[in-house]
Amino acid sequence: MGSRERRQREKEQRRSQILDTARKLLFKKGIDATSMNQIAKNAELSVGTLYLYFKNKESLFAALQEEGLTLLCDTIKEESTKGLTPREKLERVALAYMDFSEEYRKYFDIINYFLTSPEIVFPPSLKSRVDEHVNRILSVVEDILKKGISKDADDRDIRRLAVVFCSSLHGMLQFKKLQNTVLQGEDFRDLYLSSFDCIVRSVLCE
Amino acid sequence: MGSRERRQREKEQRRSQILDTARKLLFKKGIDATSMNQIAKNAELSVGTLYLYFKNKESLFAALQEEGLTLLCDTIKEESTKGLTPREKLERVALAYMDFSEEYRKYFDIINYFLTSPEIVFPPSLKSRVDEHVNRILSVVEDILKKGISKDADDRDIRRLAVVFCSSLHGMLQFKKLQNTVLQGEDFRDLYLSSFDCIVRSVLCE
Amino acid sequence: MGSRERRQREKEQRRSQILDTARKLLFKKGIDATSMNQIAKNAELSVGTLYLYFKNKESLFAALQEEGLTLLCDTIKEESTKGLTPREKLERVALAYMDFSEEYRKYFDIINYFLTSPEIVFPPSLKSRVDEHVNRILSVVEDILKKGISKDADDRDIRRLAVVFCSSLHGMLQFKKLQNTVLQGEDFRDLYLSSFDCIVRSVLCE
């Protein structure tokens, strides 16, 4: 009576337990320096158990990446509804993106890590899942743009603008890594928003 | 006499020999799948010799990264002189950047790899060398901007604009990885140039 | 009532179910590459259940070996009755033996595997069961010989001849493994029968 449910719950707990430990280690030491044996030891589980829940090391980390991407997608979608005008909405998206990269810095790092690393290292299946999430994010931006730009822009144009918008912000956030050296003395948020202004000015017909 | 010079020449030849082999393997198999023993064997040298010329594996690959960055810097600097107007010069820079990411794809990958990965994985000394190169590139852009924008913009403003310019392009190139999936059907060069237009329109007072 | 019988029947069904799956996997992938977990999954049973029906992996495969030996014994016995003269009977036996090694190639392999491997690997109990079956086969041959050779041969002589007969055939079949290399271009059946002739000529007084 409910014992099956309990079992199910326990199984999900274990999964979380593993992911939590893996995440912690990943954030502390990087992907290559985190071994399955370490994860097992830290999670107070046997190695075998890890392989009961994840096919291999790669899929364990892919699960972490997806966690991050899902979180990002959801946040962006939610934030976008809060703004009134298209410009406001885009600003919300931009800031949500930055906030994510700060609050969930390590998630952002790992996402970037997977996104940037040479394809040899990661299999196609992984890439495709990333793409899916990227698509979801682009869609949100496109929906906003549709209402903010001239009516004769076709879907193609809109997608392009969405890509320009997102990639610029992404590039900016990438450069944040340099704020203690190259960008010393700058307030990054200001910089980021001026970048946002710069793009929006060209993208939206205001 | 002259034997010291010969010795010196031979030493540099060895160094190149090692770097050439390492580069070839890196480009073919990725950073993790390239071992010191493999490099030694392919370079027809002993493992010990590798350690005579490079402190460890990491610094060997850092040397390759520097190669890439130097190449990038030089190309950008040279291209920038070819344009006549500031706009033209910036376009040259932008295209040089993209060309580099295509022609020296693997260099770009490895640069990005080092740039993006969590700082823990790589020692500060490495990051600082990257920063130095980024500064050199930004300087080039700043010099162009100085002549293209209103005289009352101060150094700070110029630097900010340079950062916005570069980071946007970089973000765009990052997204290139997605061209076979998310950006299917788009001509990437067009996309890239429209991104360029978008930024330049706001940055330069034309 | 009858429910006990049903239970019994179900138990035997389970056992067969397990053996069937194990046999299929064994024949497909070999003994080492077949794990208990795999058998369980393929049989749509839990691992635990496997251990309810077989003490361990080894005894599961020993059961398969016995299956094979039983099949071989029965076939030989049956065939031996079909011939009219002792010579004919022996030929039947010889051919049945070869046919078995072809049709039930994998059974033959596994029997041989157990027979040939150093004793340390397999416990005595297993060996003794094999011996029992070998005895049964020898008996069949002895019975035939008793009628084909001079009356003054005693049991000892008969057994010896039976052993010579069987072991020669067995050795021949062992060499069949080499037919694609060492014996290239030979028709194995011919070879086998010429070996049979050779022995029978000496064994029987015709």
Next chain:
Amino acid sequence: MGSRERRQREKEQRRSQILDTARKLLFKKGIDATSMNQIAKNAELSVGTLYLYFKNKESLFAALQEEGLTLLCDTIKEESTKGLTPREKLERVALAYMDFSEEYRKYFDIINYFLTSPEIVFPPSLKSRVDEHVNRILSVVEDILKKGISKDADDRDIRRLAVVFCSSLHGMLQFKKLQNTVLQGEDFRDLYLSSFDCIVRSVLCE
């Protein structure tokens, strides 16, 4: 000054050291129960060193098998020269074969193990090396037969007879495993020689 030679000698010593340890363990525990780590520990070497001398576990054991086969070949060849008549020569071969299977029992076991085991387990390259040795042995027998049988027998016939001769003896030796059970009370040497007689009587025209 001879230092290179000494190095070479040391290398071969190491190789022997490894093979000796591996052989000892193999003979004691069987192939599957002998791990590379165990060999390393027993040989007082590091695991890495093992892999300096042998590509992998398999090739280490293949080397042992070849040792055995080479020994067998050489012994047979040498013995065959000692006999005067063809019959005598064949007897020498047969007895050498049996002696080998006794003295180098474990070698014989491992050879048989490789010969008999299902092909899945061992790669073709291994099998082919075994075949080569088998061929060498058959050649010796053929050369003897050529002088002992009627002149109009062609090469094909001779090879067949050689195969029958060898395989019968081999089968007999296989059955030796059963001497404590099935063949209880028999003197195996007698049995073996009666098998030899049986075959030779048919093969040679005396």
Next chain:
DNA sequence: CATGAATGAGGGTTCATTCAT
């Protein structure tokens, strides 16, 4: 300077077996 044999901790992964439910 150059060599390259040696190291050995550590990598990811498998698997027969147990036992609480």
Next chain:
DNA sequence: CATGAATGAACCCTCATTCAT
């Protein structure tokens, strides 16, 4: 009876690095 999650020792193998020559 049946389950199947959990175990953890053991597997084979790699590799950056050292050091005696």
